[in-house]
Amino acid sequence: MGSLRNPVGPLPSSIYWRRRVVAASVVALLLLLLVWMFNLGGGDGETRGQANTGRDDQRAASSITPGPSSTESRDDTRPGGRDEADDGSDGESSGSDGGSGAGPDEGGAGGDGAKNGDDEPGGGPSGGGNGGTAGLPACTSGQVRLSLVAVENTYAPGERPRLRLTVDNSGGSDCRVAVGPGQAVVTITLAGDEDETVWSSDHCAEGGDTAQLRVPARDKADHTIEWDRRGSAPDCPKSSRDAATPGTYLAEVKAPGLGTAQTSFVLAKD
Numbered sequence: 001m002g003s004l005r006n007p008v009g010p011l012p013s014s015i016y017w018r019r020r021v022v023a024a025s026v027v028a029l030l031l032l033l034l035v036w037m038f039n040l041g042g043g044d045g046e047t048r049g050q051a052n053t054g055r056d057d058q059r060a061a062s063s064i065t066p067g068p069s070s071t072e073s074r075d076d077t078r079p080g081g082r083d084e085a086d087d088g089s090d091g092e093s094s095g096s097d098g099g100s101g102a103g104p105d106e107g108g109a110g111g112d113g114a115k116n117g118d119d120e121p122g123g124g125p126s127g128g129g130n131g132g133t134a135g136l137p138a139c140t141s142g143q144v145r146l147s148l149v150a151v152e153n154t155y156a157p158g159e160r161p162r163l164r165l166t167v168d169n170s171g172g173s174d175c176r177v178a179v180g181p182g183q184a185v186v187t188i189t190l191a192g193d194e195d196e197t198v199w200s201s202d203h204c205a206e207g208g209d210t211a212q213l214r215v216p217a218r219d220k221a222d223h224t225i226e227w228d229r230r231g232s233a234p235d236c237p238k239s240s241r242d243a244a245t246p247g248t249y250l251a252e253v254k255a256p257g258l259g260t261a262q263t264s265f266v267l268a269k270d
Helices: 015-062 084-100
Strands: 143-150 162-169 177-178 186-192 193-200 212-215 219-226 247-255 259-267
Touching: 143 247, 162 212, 162 247, 162 259, 212 219
Parallel strands: 143 259
Antiparallel strands: 143 162, 162 219, 177 212, 186 193, 186 247, 247 259
């Protein structure tokens, strides 16, 4: 231990101490260099690990493609084997098919299902109602009032008389009136001979000749009857279909439970 504290040799002790300091400095420098190299090697490994991880992420991202590439075809087939264009076209065709048919309460004019007078052997009712009547209650005598007028006062030879039936609804709710030729019966007689029926709408009416007129609340609705100027009789025999003679005629409409209404018109001479 004494030799460490007091160097022994032919040279002065200060020289030995300087040697010792230099040696210790070299050892410390070597140790620092080793530590630095060790840390440098670990950092490079971490950097290389991060770089490898980034490349792996890129490979994973490239393997999961969000959709077909520009060279791939896209499958537009929808579940169920029908695409949106097919659904649209089917919807349009269904709509057009549904719109082409009319319900039993919807006629060609006004929608009450009334037939044109040209189709009736006796000149049945033409014109129509004011929309569907399904679910509506029947009008009552205390709710509506009937009126009948001739569209023209005088009709020239060959011109068919037209009568307008008006139903005035004073009630607070819509209702319906049966105006078919066998329901609201129109009778035409020659003035001065009212006991002899010239024509009646129910003589030539068929079982399916029914029509319903919608009458809005606190409003009016019209129904037109056209006469072909020929006579009629029960069961509509052909022998009764003689042309009416010129003169003044009376027309009366009778609706069950709703009362009657009358008007007059003239068939002019040639």
